[in-house]
Amino acid sequence: MTSDEMILRELFSAALVAAQPAGKFDACLPLPAKGRTIVIGAGKASAQMAAAFEDAWLAAGHAGPEGLVVTRYGHSVPTRYIKVVEAAHPIPDDASEQASRHILEIARSAGPDDLVVCLISGGASALLCMPAPGLTLSDKQRLNHELLRSGAPIGAMNQVRKALSAVKGGRLAAAVCPARLVTYLISDVPGDDVNTIGSGPTIFEHSDPEQVLDLLRAYEITLTEAMARAIGQNTNAVQPVDAVVHVLATPRMALEAAAARARALGISPLILSDAIEGEAREVAKVHAAIARSTRDHGDPIRGPCVILSGGETTVTMKGNGRGGRNSEFLLALALALGDSNGIAAIAGDTDGIDGSERNAGAWIDADFIRLASDMGIELSQYLDQNDAYSVFEATERLVVTGPTYTNVNDFRAILIKNE
Incomplete structure (x- = not known):
C-alpha cells in the first residue's frame, strides 16, 4: 500500500468513525x-x-x-x-x-x-x-x-x-x-x-x-x-x-473529522462543502480544476493539502455498466485531471456500498491512468457505459469496507502533495 493510499484510507476511516451513533444519545435522551x-x-x-x-x-x-x-x-x-x-x-x-x-x-x-x-x-x-x-x-x-x-x-x-x-x-x-x-x-x-x-x-x-x-x-x-x-x-x-x-x-461532522486527521498528519485541509449535488461526472470536472489550480499555483490552498467534500451526486444512467456515483465521480476525475502527477484521490459512500456493487468506492493516484493504459482499458468508454466498477476492479483500486452501520453520504478527498 502506497503512502498516498494509506493517507486517503485513513481520512475515510476518520470520517466513518465520526458518523457512528455510539455515544451520541447520551446528551439528548428523553x-x-x-x-x-x-x-x-x-x-x-x-x-x-x-x-x-x-x-x-x-x-x-x-x-x-x-x-x-x-x-x-x-x-x-x-x-x-x-x-x-x-x-x-x-x-x-x-x-x-x-x-x-x-x-x-x-x-x-x-x-x-x-x-x-x-x-x-x-x-x-x-x-x-x-x-x-x-x-x-x-x-x-x-x-x-x-x-x-x-x-x-x-x-x-x-x-x-x-x-x-x-x-x-x-x-x-x-x-x-x-x-x-x-x-x-x-x-x-x-x-x-x-x-x-x-x-x-x-x-x-x-x-x-x-x-x-x-x-x-x-x-x-x-x-x-x-x-x-x-x-x-x-x-x-x-x-x-x-x-x-x-x-x-451529519456529513459535516464526517468531513471535519477527516480534516482534523489530516492536520494531525501535517496536511492542510480545505472543506469545499458538505452539500454538493449534481451529475457525478460534472462535479468531477470542477474538482479536477480546483485540484490542478492547487497543485500548479497554490490556489486556493498550498500543498501538501487535501480537498474534502461531501453531499450526494447523481448518475443519469445511459449505459449498462456497474458501479455507483462515487466510482463514476472518481473515473471522471481521473479523465479530467489527465496529468495527475502529485494528485491522489478517494471517493466512497459512507454506508459502505457504492451503488449496486460490494465496494464503498475507489481510489486513484498518478499511476492510475498509466496502469489502465498498459492494461488496454479505454477509460472514456467505460465512463460512457457507467461502468466505473469494472475499471477499478481490474486495476485493483476498489475500496471495500463492508457495512459501516452508518450513512452520511458521499465522502471525497483529493490529496495534493506538490506546491
Whole structure:
C-alpha cells in the first residue's frame, strides 16, 4: 500500500468513525415515560442506532425498551431488546413492506403514557415501504427503479416517494398520537433537511400534488392513473404532529473529522462543502480544476493539502455498466485531471456500498491512468457505459469496507502533495 493510499484510507476511516451513533444519545435522551418505551425505525444505520440507544438508555437506569427497526440485508447488529429485521435496498421487497406494516402497527399501539423513539437514517425511503392506498409494492418497485436511473436529486426523489407512501411525510408520526414522540436522525442529505432524511416518516411536510406531478414529468418517470389518483388523494392525508427531533450525525461532522486527521498528519485541509449535488461526472470536472489550480499555483490552498467534500451526486444512467456515483465521480476525475502527477484521490459512500456493487468506492493516484493504459482499458468508454466498477476492479483500486452501520453520504478527498 502506497503512502498516498494509506493517507486517503485513513481520512475515510476518520470520517466513518465520526458518523457512528455510539455515544451520541447520551446528551439528548428523553425523559422516561410512565408507560412503555417503544423504539421503531428504518435505515442502513438503524440497527446500530438501536444498539447505541439501548446502551445509553440502560446506562441511564431505565428499563429495557421494546420495538422494531428495519435495516438493509447484511447491516444488522446484535441488540438486547429491540428487534432488528432486514429488507432490500435500494429497491424494496416483500420484507420491506412486511416490516413497514409491523412498524405501523406498533406505532398505532402506543398510548398517551408511552414514549415512542423513532430512529431514521439514509435508506429508510426504500426499507420503510408501504404503498399509499390504491398502489402495490410492484408500483413502488418500478418507481424506485426509474427514480434511481433518472438523475433526480435526493430531495426530488423523496418528495415523490412521500406522496405515494402510507408512512412517509409525517404519516408514521400521525399513527403514534397521542404518545410522546422523539425522533433521532443520521443525515445523508445535502443541507441536513429533516423533511428529506428517509423521506421524513415522522416529519410533517405539506406537499403540493401538482408539484409532485411536475417532478415526475421533468424526470420522465412513468405516471400511471393509479399513481396520479394516489398523489391527489394522499398528499393532504396527514396533519402536523408536535415532536422532538435530534440529528446525531451529519456529513459535516464526517468531513471535519477527516480534516482534523489530516492536520494531525501535517496536511492542510480545505472543506469545499458538505452539500454538493449534481451529475457525478460534472462535479468531477470542477474538482479536477480546483485540484490542478492547487497543485500548479497554490490556489486556493498550498500543498501538501487535501480537498474534502461531501453531499450526494447523481448518475443519469445511459449505459449498462456497474458501479455507483462515487466510482463514476472518481473515473471522471481521473479523465479530467489527465496529468495527475502529485494528485491522489478517494471517493466512497459512507454506508459502505457504492451503488449496486460490494465496494464503498475507489481510489486513484498518478499511476492510475498509466496502469489502465498498459492494461488496454479505454477509460472514456467505460465512463460512457457507467461502468466505473469494472475499471477499478481490474486495476485493483476498489475500496471495500463492508457495512459501516452508518450513512452520511458521499465522502471525497483529493490529496495534493506538490506546491
